[in-house]
Amino acid sequence: MSGSSPFKMRLVHLDLKGAPPKVSYLSEVFPLFHALGANGLLLEYEDMFPYEGHLRLLRAKHAYSPPEIKEILHLAALNELEVIPLVQTFGHMEFVLKHEALAHLREVALFPNTLNPHEAESLALVGAMISQVMELHPGARWLHVGCDEVYYLGEGEASRRWLRQEHNTKARLCLSHMKAVACHVLARHPATTPLVWDDMLRAIPEDQLSASGVPQLVEPVLWDYGADLDIHGKALLMEKYRRCGFLRLWAASAFKGATGASQALTPIEHHLRNNVQWLQVAASGPADMLQGIVLTGWQRYDHFSVLCELLPVGIPSLAVCLQSLLHGGFTEDVKARVENFLGISSLEITDLMSEGAGSFPGSDILALITHVGLHLRSSVDTLLERDRYVTGWFSPYHRGRKLIHPVMVQHIQPQALSLLARWSTLVQELEAALHRVFYPDAVEEWLEENARPSLQRLQALVQDLREAASPRPRPGPSPHSGQDP
Numbered sequence: 001m002s003g004s005s006p007f008k009m010r011l012v013h014l015d016l017k018g019a020p021p022k023v024s025y026l027s028e029v030f031p032l033f034h035a036l037g038a039n040g041l042l043l044e045y046e047d048m049f050p051y052e053g054h055l056r057l058l059r060a061k062h063a064y065s066p067p068e069i070k071e072i073l074h075l076a077a078l079n080e081l082e083v084i085p086l087v088q089t090f091g092h093m094e095f096v097l098k099h100e101a102l103a104h105l106r107e108v109a110l111f112p113n114t115l116n117p118h119e120a121e122s123l124a125l126v127g128a129m130i131s132q133v134m135e136l137h138p139g140a141r142w143l144h145v146g147c148d149e150v151y152y153l154g155e156g157e158a159s160r161r162w163l164r165q166e167h168n169t170k171a172r173l174c175l176s177h178m179k180a181v182a183c184h185v186l187a188r189h190p191a192t193t194p195l196v197w198d199d200m201l202r203a204i205p206e207d208q209l210s211a212s213g214v215p216q217l218v219e220p221v222l223w224d225y226g227a228d229l230d231i232h233g234k235a236l237l238m239e240k241y242r243r244c245g246f247l248r249l250w251a252a253s254a255f256k257g258a259t260g261a262s263q264a265l266t267p268i269e270h271h272l273r274n275n276v277q278w279l280q281v282a283a284s285g286p287a288d289m290l291q292g293i294v295l296t297g298w299q300r301y302d303h304f305s306v307l308c309e310l311l312p313v314g315i316p317s318l319a320v321c322l323q324s325l326l327h328g329g330f331t332e333d334v335k336a337r338v339e340n341f342l343g344i345s346s347l348e349i350t351d352l353m354s355e356g357a358g359s360f361p362g363s364d365i366l367a368l369i370t371h372v373g374l375h376l377r378s379s380v381d382t383l384l385e386r387d388r389y390v391t392g393w394f395s396p397y398h399r400g401r402k403l404i405h406p407v408m409v410q411h412i413q414p415q416a417l418s419l420l421a422r423w424s425t426l427v428q429e430l431e432a433a434l435h436r437v438f439y440p441d442a443v444e445e446w447l448e449e450n451a452r453p454s455l456q457r458l459q460a461l462v463q464d465l466r467e468a469a470s471p472r473p474r475p476g477p478s479p480h481s482g483q484d485p
Helices: 023-036 053-058 066-078 100-105 120-135 157-163 170-188 206-211 231-244 268-284 311-327 332-342 363-386 388-393 396-401 406-437 440-450 452-469
Strands: 009-015 040-044 082-086 106-108 111-115 142-144 193-197 219-223 249-256 290-297
Touching (some): 009 249, 009 311, 023 066, 023 311, 023 332, 023 406, 040 290, 053 120, 066 082, 100 106, 100 120, 111 120, 120 142, 120 170, 157 170, 219 231, 219 290, 231 249, 231 268, 249 268, 249 311, 290 311, 363 388, 363 406, 363 440, 363 452, 396 452, 406 440, 406 452, 440 452
Parallel strands (some): 009 040, 009 290, 040 082, 219 249, 249 290
Antiparallel strands (some): 106 111
16 A cells, blocks of 8 residues: 555644534545545644543533544544544643633743743643543554644743753753653653654754753654755754654645635645655655654644635645655656546646536535635626726715616626625535534634625625615705795
8 A cells, every 4th residue: 555655654634623524524534535545644633622621611612522532533443544643732722721711821921822831730731631632542652742833932931030040041941841741641651652843843953952852752743834845954854853862753744724824725736746845855864764744734824813725625635645645756647546536537736626526525515615716706806896887887985875877777786686696506505515514613714704705795785786776755845944845
């Protein structure tokens, strides 16, 4: 199954902090992931994990239940997908530290991003989260503990005091918390290896990294989602990590969610280039250090940002990337295989997906979102801002005063009503399709961000037309005019 891939493990990352799929949908896509060449999952639960006790406040409204988590793990095992859970323990703690009851554990009081590493309660909190997650993932060989983008580290009051002491640095502060978390994991789960994102390690001098003890405890995941990787630089970084004592490394590419915080459609070519370049990194770095690659599929840039591409929208990109990693590149043969797996007659790599539907789970959502993304806003803009009858005879000035020449109603109203009817029907169809895969809050958010603003502009035009066109009573005489009505 591994073909010519240098990556023994090929993990699909499911970012559940936005638009988490229902378990019923996961049961449909896991067989596809396996068929495409994945053999593992990185599950970033965030607030979708069913935390209990004093951590119950972390749960999202539609968090998975413990039986659902067990069902997800069962489905993964059926499809030979090894599950690695991910628990944030340092940066990206917004889903935890946004809560008033835990806000005192922030590194900087104003920002919920980063945990204060000086508080004993911080490690206790992280330990409790890890314990609950591991309880539902018995036997997990790896646990990802996050540690990326630890913004504002060293800027809290306790950190400022600590940094004034001799020999103390932000690098040392970062490494000490990483070490504490890793030791906590290994003390309670000696068969489980902690993984960390590598961005906080990159700039730390070799001697400090080597002396910290961290390389003996964790495996770094080198991540870069760009379409133009510095392949030589990545190989040098891998060499540095090897010299510091890390025995194994992981890579992380992206198949969606890395080209714009509000991106709705996935640019496949960008992600294909990213993954193919990771193949080149693997070929030029130290031999046999790479344990595997994580194909990240971000659903939000952080807990507070908007949704980017939904999982069904990213599946063609995932298919292209997995198959390219499996077979050592993207050839005509690989393209044909992907088209076969997805039931797509002609796969578009350079453009955003064509609007022809495939037959993979969620392909109806991809087709509808593509149509909405490419045409809804532009068709409404064309009518409101470029139609000569609307701009010339029913401008904002006219609309505000409900003034219109009666003949212009006949020019504007039929096409406005037709456009509104067509898009309303299509958005209703999309809404129904989304409800089959996602929970109501995700459906509501996506439609409110991507579809409803344009529909509301159309509805407002139609309403203004009706009011302007309706016969109004002629104003009567002034009550003080002295004339009979």
